[in-house]
Amino acid sequence: MSAATAGSPAMHATAPSALPLALVPASLFVLLVCNLIVVPLPWSVSWPWIPALDVHFALYVDGLSAQFLLLITGIGTLVAVYGAGYLAGDARRWRVFTLLLLFMLAMIGAVSSDHLLLLFVFWELTSVLSFLLVGFDHARESSRKAAQQALLITGTGGLFLLAGIILLAEIGGSYSLRQLIAAAPAMADDARLPAALTLLFLGAFSKSAQFPFHFWLPNAMAAPTPVSAYLHSATLVKLGIYLLARLDAAFSDLLFWEYSLVGIGTLTAVLAAVQTVRERDLKRILAWSTVATLGTLTMLVGLPGHGAALAVAALFFAHALYKAPLFFVAGNLDHGAGTRDIDRLTGMRRHLPWTAAAALLAALSMAGLPLSFGFVAKDAMTLAKVEAGVFALVSHATLFVGSVSVAVAAVAAIHIFWGRDNVGRDAHPHEAPVTMLLPPLLLVALAVLFGLQPTLVDPLLGAAAQAMAPGFDPLQVDLSYDAWPVAEASLATFGFGLLIYLGWDRLRALLDRARELDEIGPESWYWRKLKFVPKLAAWLTRRLQHGVLPGYLLTLAGAVTLALLAALLVGRPGLELPSAETLPLPVIGSALLIATGALAALLVRDHLVLLLVSGLVGYGSALLFLFTGAPDLAFTQFAVETVFVVVAATVLRRLRQLPPPLQVAVSEARWRPLALAVSIALGSVLSTLLLLAAALPFDPQLSDFFSAQSVPAAHGRNVVNVIIVDFRALDTLGEIAVVALALVAALPLLKLSRRRIS
């Protein structure tokens, strides 16, 4: 969506800016930096949450968490500043900011949790907030579909994650990440471990857009650009990688771990790199290249060795420093030139000079050219691969992925800004406001600074690497390598990248011809399955919600009969019938009243009379309660019965006066035989069950407790009322809430039928 079209110029002048809200992430960032300087890592704190279930609100921050926290709050601040400019005047900006800030808190929680269930809660929160943010432009169908897709995929993945967490905790005997990592050597032989890890992988892969879930991320670009920059590049999608990196310390020695992650990561990276070339929309190009980077990160997490841990930390950092600015650049182009189509964007540097500068510097880092932090990250990656001794296939794959990155960088910087200026006279591309320029410029400036002086970030990356590989010595970090393999690899990537850039259009035409292959990909599978859901729902609705009231009652009574019968059959065989005893006369009288009402109801045809005689059953029950020592119950039953009979009789009387098409069929002849059978079955089963239950010895524990405690503990002599309002007040609160909900549900229906009748 474009802010330029969404907000009218008149609103720009008057509407209050959302800029002050950027102070929230900014103050968190400052707080974090100050603490990092003063208090040595790791930090840990824990509050009991559900102690009975061993669930604690346990937070633990080490180097890896700290790196994430810095990115979440730092980039969060810049995204808030950028968003204030991007959404200026848009009435919906408060919603975006609320969701963004909530999202930030959820991310902070997720990367600081030590308890896996706590992490899961935050993880799910980020999925839900991502859904709301992707579907922000909910009037557009494509946005809604993208949001639904993001939620379905990450939500399903979340369920797998939960299963994996539970299984892992069963094996390791703890939900604490730290204790699990410590217990990892003992877990390696457990036969259930591969299953637990597979479930965890499914969760992490769906979140971090790994094959076969990769397709949701580019579709999520329906979100406003600040959101894409924040969630779908810098933070949310890295959460899956974060979890894998976190567990890397525990399982990096397993071959299963290494092969799965290296295999899936490489496959994702290559597929995404190919998809990148097929796109025309700059934002989608950036999205696919993000997927490629996520694949590379997964692969690096899988690689054994200390160098790989350092490479993961460096690439995390470098990617955030160059990809977020590039998203900002895409947003500025959208804002200033009205399009993100790279075929229509050329020679923009004259119109958007500052954006061009940011794009150029970010592209330097993305291509991994010297003097940029991207170069440092590429260094670390190449050395990690040399150290781990990866297969030639993986090596070639990363070369290809790196080349495509170079090509994308060239498209974003050279093609769009330095190409021939062919802007028509009608279009007036203009530079973005300062709030939309500062964030990207600041980030690329940092990337250049850290590229020139990698020692500035050494402690940060070292601490993160130490969290992933416990044997890592943070003092030995030296990111200014001068090894030859690095230089060779860089040259090769750069050369291939330029070739891809020059042949971009031809390559795209070639790939477009292979479009049939999409039909067998996971995305088309997703859409096919999604169509099946409404079909299933429609079939179920036709079967169960047929609209015939006697049918509903039959289903209900039949199901209850079966359930009771099952309970009877599997119940204890020692059940006996109660011994006969003489009942007091009033009790016999009430029972007779109930029986008379029930029998009469069988014989009566007229609905009004039927209602009245069934009222006898209610009054009989009330009398029974009265004579068996439950005056409160009797009282309530009388009141309910009276109101019900009177109101229902009035309604019935009036319904009979309506013309035939409006009359409701209360019962149909063809239901009668089945209804008779089910009623007899239900009645017999229920009576048997009650008789058997009455024969059991009465346990007076509860009634003794309540009788004894009613006056001293609750100052009331009416035990029933004391239970309702004091001992079990929470239940009562729930009940009246349900009663209130029932009214809310009934009112629209009643309004509708009133309109239909009159």
Add this chain to the structure above:
Amino acid sequence: MSPRALLAEVLLRILHPVLLLASLWILLRGHNDPGGGFVGGLLAVAASAAMALTLTTAEARQRLPLPPPRLTALGVLIALLSGLPGVFAGQPFLTHLWVTVPLAVTELPLSTVMLFDLGVYLAVWGAVGGYCLSLLATVEEEQ
């Protein structure tokens, strides 16, 4: 309702406040004798329903203190809030507190439990009463 039952109308205009007072009395005595919020609320519903049957649902609606959804919400809210003083006193939610107010000759025990029961009363009156009135309104003849 087609033929006006004049006698019933007159009688009910007098009886309606009496019934409501009775429902309140049942609500208040509930802690020691049969009664309480549920029964009291139901009696209030009966008063409203009788009003709707003899006069009109609109008339009955006017005599509710609030529109039914708000009355219900207020009831649930009061019940919810009555649990908070216990929390502030450092005890679990919905632990009821008692104070004794000395009057001239006797003393009056007051408790958050009464607030809770009042909440139940209002919720039942609002929800069941609102339901009955809306149901009766569907079959009410156009005035």
